[in-house]
Structure formats: structure tokens, C-alpha cells
Amino acid sequence: MYKDLEKKVVVITGAAKGLGKAMAERFGKEKAHVVLNYHTENDDHKDIIKTIEAAGGKAAAIQGDVSKEADIKKLLSFAVDTFGTVDIMINNAGIENEVPSEKLTLEDWQRVIDVNLTGMFLASREAISYMLDHDIKGNIINMSSVHDRIPWPHFVHYAASKGGVKMMTETLALEYAPKGIRINNISPGAIDTPINAEKFNDPKAKQEVIDLIPMGYIGKPEQIAACAAWLASAESSYVTGLTLYADGGMTKYPGFQAGKG
Numbered sequence: 717m718y719k720d721l722e723k724k725v726v727v728i729t730g731a732a733k734g735l736g737k738a739m740a741e742r743f744g745k746e747k748a749h750v751v752l753n754y755h756t757e758n759d760d761h762k763d764i765i766k767t768i769e770a771a772g773g774k775a776a777a778i779q780g781d782v783s784k785e786a787d788i789k790k791l792l793s794f795a796v797d798t799f800g801t802v803d804i805m806i807n808n809a810g811i812e813n814e815v816p817s818e819k820l821t822l823e824d825w826q827r828v829i830d831v832n833l834t835g836m837f838l839a840s841r842e843a844i845s846y847m848l849d850h851d852i853k854g855n856i857i858n859m860s861s862v863h864d865r866i867p868w869p870h871f872v873h874y875a876a877s878k879g880g881v882k883m884m885t886e887t888l889a890l891e892y893a894p895k896g897i898r899i900n901n902i903s904p905g906a907i908d909t910p911i912n913a914e915k916f917n918d919p920k921a922k923q924e925v926i927d928l929i930p931m932g933y934i935g936k937p938e939q940i941a942a943c944a945a946w947l948a949s950a951e952s953s954y955v956t957g958l959t960l961y962a963d964g965g966m967t968k969y970p971g972f973q974a975g976k977g
């Protein structure tokens with residue numbers, strides 16, 4: 717636990733399930749004030765709010781589509797109206813779908829770029845603007861993926877969006893370091909969340925993924941939430957522009973593990 721996170725106002729996008737939910741609950745344990753953005757999960761966020769409050773934090777939720785500028789502005793205003801400020805912005809919402817690239821429609825390409833990259837830019841811009849206006853040495857955390865460096869056939873739009881998130885994070889980190897705003901990236905490997913449910917319900921497909929992970933198991937959402945808590949806390953106060961690979965070693969060329977090559 718990080719004492720300095722108590723009463724910090726944390727905004728998390730896509731917070732009703734998966735990694736967003738795990739982070740919301742972790743910040744609840746930190747006794748932070750958590751603003752959950754949810755997209756379509758009308759009821760799922762209510763239990764998360766109860767869990768956060770039971771842990772000693774505070775929470776409120778608002779619906780919104782991160783790819784819409786008006787919804788992002790509403791999200792930030794809601795956080796300020798409800799809890800008084802914004803200290804930490806976590807851009808987590810993301811989508812993917814599998815399509816061979818020669819069949820990928822412009823609509824599919826655009827939707828993934830809009831949610832995964834433009835959505836994270838819009839929320840970063842709004843949060844940074846608020847922090848500059850109110851002299852807040854805040855914190856922004858973007859959820860990228862190992863596919864910001866591992867090419868991923870059939871997911872070219874996803875890989876392109878995450879590569880964009882990584883470079884956006886580094887550029888913004890450089891731009892706002894003099895103002896004390898830290899901007900970092902978490903790049904998870906394969907984590908057990910609803911985005912992977914179909915794949916991990918198939919034992920063969922699941923084993924194929926495990927074979928790509930030197931540590932030999934699928935990650936848990938809480939392990940990613942722990943990275944977010946550390947990056948948001950003062951314990952990482954000299955860290956900005958980092959891409960933190962939380963991937964059980966997936967980006968370290970697992971094919972070479974047994975001295976091959």
C-alpha cells in the first residue's frame with residue numbers, strides 16, 4: 717500500500733471489467749477517490765463501487781465512450797465536480813478484433829484506432845490541461861500492450877494503435893516533465909480478463925499462449941493493478957516516459973529460452 721495515494725482522485729476508463737476493474741479495486745484499497753468510466757456495462761460498476769467503499773475508498777461512475785471528445789470532457793468535469801480535482805488519469809479502455817489484414821475494413825481499422833489511440837490522447841490532453849491550469853503535479857498512465865513492440869498478424873489495427881500509444885506516452889512525458897506531470901505506459905502480456913475469455917476457454921489455444929511466456933503462466937489482473945499503483949505513487953517519483961512490460965518475460969524472445977539460437 718502507498719500512503720500518498722489516500723484521497724488522491726483517480727480517473728479510470730473502461731473500469732467495469734478486466735484490468736480497469738482490478739485497478740479500480742486496487743485504488744479502493746489505497747483509499748483513493750476513484751472515478752470509473754464505463755461504456756456498456758450498466759450494472760457491473762455498481763458492485764465495484766461497493767467494493768471500493770468497503771475498502772475505505774470513495775467511488776463514482778459515469779457512462780461514456782472514450783473515442784468521443786464530448787464524453788471525455790464530461791468524464792473529467794464529473795471527476796472535478798464529484799471529488800474536487802484530478803490527480804491521476806488512467807487510460808485503460810481498449811478493444812481488439814481478429815481479422816486478416818487484407819480483409820480489414822476501414823470501419824474496423826478506424827474504430828480500434830479511435831478507441832485505443834485517439835481516446836487515450838483525448839483523455840491525456842484534458843487531464844494535462846486541467847493539471848496545468850491547477851498546478852497539479854499529476855500522473856497519467858496509459859495501458860498499451862506487448863504488441864507495441866511484438867508484431868501481431870491479424871491484429872494490425874491493434875498493434876498500430878498500441879505502438880502509437882507508446883510513442884504518444886514518451887512524447888507527452890518529455891513535453892510535460894518540466895511541469896512535474898509524469899506520464900507512463902504499462903504494456904501487459906497475456907492477462908486473464910474478459911478480452912481473452914474465448915481464447916482461454918479453449919485449452920489448446922490457452923496452452924499456445926502459455927508457451928510464449930517464459931514465466932509459464934497467464935498473468936492476473938491484480939499484477940497489472942500493482943504496476944499502476946506503483947506508477948501512480950510517489951515511490952516512482954523519478955520515473956516518466958517508461959514503458960513497463962508486465963508480461964512474464966514475453967518480450968524477451970521466449971524461443972531462445974533453452975539456449976537455442
Ligand code: NAD
Pocket residue numbers: 729730731732733734735736753754755756757780781782783808809810811831859860861862903904905906907908909910911912
Ligand atoms: P476487457 O475487454 O476486459 O475490458 C475493456 C474495457 O474497455 C471494457 O470495460 C469495455 O467496456 C471498455 N471499453 C471498450 N470500448 C470502450 C469505449 N469506446 N469507451 C469506454 N470504454 C470502452 O479488456 P482488458 O483485458 O481489461 O483490457 C484493458 C486494456 O488493457 C486494453 O487497453 C487492452 O488493450 C489492454 N491489454 C490487455 C491485455 C490482456 O491480456 N488482457 C494485454 C495487453 C493489453
